[in-house]
Amino acid sequence: MTANVTLERVKKLIQANRLVEASATCRRLLDQGPNPEAIYLLAVITCELGLLGEAQTLFEKAIRDLEPRSDVFYNFGSLLQRMGKLDAAMTRWTEAVALDPRHTDALFNLARGHSEKRMWAEALPFCERAAALAPRNPAVLLSLGNINFRLGRLAHAKYCFNQAITVDPNYLQAWINLGLAELRDGDPRAAIAALQKAVMADSESILAHFNLGLALLADGRMRQGWAELEWRRRAHTLPFPAAGRQPWRGEDVAGERILLYGEQGQGDTIHYLRYARTVAERGARIAVSCHAGLVGIARGAAGVEDAVAFGEPPPAFDVYAPLMSLPHLLGLPEIEDAPVPPYLTPPVATALPGDAGALKVGLVWAGNPDHDDDGNRSMSLADFKPLLTVAGARLFGLQVGDARRQIDNPDLGGAVADLGGGFRDFADTAAALQALDLLISVDTAAAHLAGALGRRCWLLLPGVPDWRWRRDGDETPWYPTLRLFRRGRTEAWAPVIARLAGALADLAQGGILPAAAAVDGKSGDPSPQKSNPPPP
Numbered sequence: 001m002t003a004n005v006t007l008e009r010v011k012k013l014i015q016a017n018r019l020v021e022a023s024a025t026c027r028r029l030l031d032q033g034p035n036p037e038a039i040y041l042l043a044v045i046t047c048e049l050g051l052l053g054e055a056q057t058l059f060e061k062a063i064r065d066l067e068p069r070s071d072v073f074y075n076f077g078s079l080l081q082r083m084g085k086l087d088a089a090m091t092r093w094t095e096a097v098a099l100d101p102r103h104t105d106a107l108f109n110l111a112r113g114h115s116e117k118r119m120w121a122e123a124l125p126f127c128e129r130a131a132a133l134a135p136r137n138p139a140v141l142l143s144l145g146n147i148n149f150r151l152g153r154l155a156h157a158k159y160c161f162n163q164a165i166t167v168d169p170n171y172l173q174a175w176i177n178l179g180l181a182e183l184r185d186g187d188p189r190a191a192i193a194a195l196q197k198a199v200m201a202d203s204e205s206i207l208a209h210f211n212l213g214l215a216l217l218a219d220g221r222m223r224q225g226w227a228e229l230e231w232r233r234r235a236h237t238l239p240f241p242a243a244g245r246q247p248w249r250g251e252d253v254a255g256e257r258i259l260l261y262g263e264q265g266q267g268d269t270i271h272y273l274r275y276a277r278t279v280a281e282r283g284a285r286i287a288v289s290c291h292a293g294l295v296g297i298a299r300g301a302a303g304v305e306d307a308v309a310f311g312e313p314p315p316a317f318d319v320y321a322p323l324m325s326l327p328h329l330l331g332l333p334e335i336e337d338a339p340v341p342p343y344l345t346p347p348v349a350t351a352l353p354g355d356a357g358a359l360k361v362g363l364v365w366a367g368n369p370d371h372d373d374d375g376n377r378s379m380s381l382a383d384f385k386p387l388l389t390v391a392g393a394r395l396f397g398l399q400v401g402d403a404r405r406q407i408d409n410p411d412l413g414g415a416v417a418d419l420g421g422g423f424r425d426f427a428d429t430a431a432a433l434q435a436l437d438l439l440i441s442v443d444t445a446a447a448h449l450a451g452a453l454g455r456r457c458w459l460l461l462p463g464v465p466d467w468r469w470r471r472d473g474d475e476t477p478w479y480p481t482l483r484l485f486r487r488g489r490t491e492a493w494a495p496v497i498a499r500l501a502g503a504l505a506d507l508a509q510g511g512i513l514p515a516a517a518a519v520d521g522k523s524g525d526p527s528p529q530k531s532n533p534p535p536p
Helices: 003-015 019-031 036-048 052-065 070-082 086-099 104-116 120-133 138-150 154-167 172-184 188-201 206-218 222-235 266-281 292-298 323-329 381-389 402-408 426-435 445-453 493-509
Strands: 257-261 285-290 304-309 319-322 359-364 393-397 416-418 438-442 457-461 482-486
Touching (some): 019 036, 052 070, 154 172, 172 206, 359 381, 393 493, 445 482, 482 493
Parallel strands (some): 359 393
């Protein structure tokens, strides 16, 4: 049997997925003498068999001995990707494309590799080239839509998702992503239509139902929205042991011990803590499991007896429920049904330096950089520079995380005093808020904290904000002490800051604001509420 016939036999065995037999045949061929092509095929086989270290050695030898070939570089890159060596994989795919500019798979993998590194602008040309070569490949069209979405090119993103759907009308992820693009583009009704198609494509898709819930909330259809969001609970990983315990489904909870837990961001946890008071009014004893930085303020929430951090053993409990489910479980779907702030115990105020006669103003300019919409909602401290010249106002930075370092910008001349550098948790943030007359913040947890404490806050919102802030108006029923400053859809932040600086100058000239009203979150009388309808 000639070597060529044997190599053909190996290739047929690989195509038939008879990998063990293919490996043995390849090794017998190599026993006959040097054969770079057999080494390459054995590298492919051992990769498929999961022998990644051996496969890497074989690929390296094949590349040394063979003439440069795009398929060899491409497959070696795929192995390196499986080994978690993405940068090395991308180098090999780049070599494959250099040898064959029409290598669609290598181009597509380069696009996905850059996307994994969140290098969206770098990913775009690779994905565009892949899509030009494979215009009816729905996976490539989906990725191109995703990249455009990340770059804020929403019209391009929607076009790509629609093209993917044209090729495959039941492409679940394309329907979901089209809905998300419509939502980001400020059209919740178009988003609802797309996400309903996603549910039709797969009625059991948790992601489709969850995002449909968000779109319904954005459209003001609260009861339907909360109900759809309940689908997320099917995929929950509980942050505490719950063996022998049942989830609370809205039944009579009088006399029960209930563990409420946060599952979304820290701002969301603060937002939904308001409902703990209503659960307590129905006769339950409440503990909370939440982010470590929120434990201090959660212990001071109305109706809460105790709180523990994720990873810590919770107090004894009978049933459990996520905080985000409480509007649905309590039968309080409308914003106007929600318990009104303040619902957190105000801490002892931090002593602040500076002129006692000045208006004390806190600043928070950036949120969580991992948030999907952070590029739209976060700012830089330099954007707030017009506030530095407002007479009668003393500025304090409450920013935490990497963005706090912006406070050292020499262009600011030390005009913003750093408080955030000393914060250990949100209890420290709350203490600072008690000492301030006003917080100016982007849409992040600090704004929720100010609202929950009943402190005054001016909230800066992007052109298409989170669903809870609705789409117009400068007030929100969630937090009566917040004033909303909205950026227009095509507006930069500078005009918004100019409007805010004018309002701050008017406020500073009018004298110091009286402290916002507050009640003891544990013992104060709750604000009058509507009678609670039965759970849906």
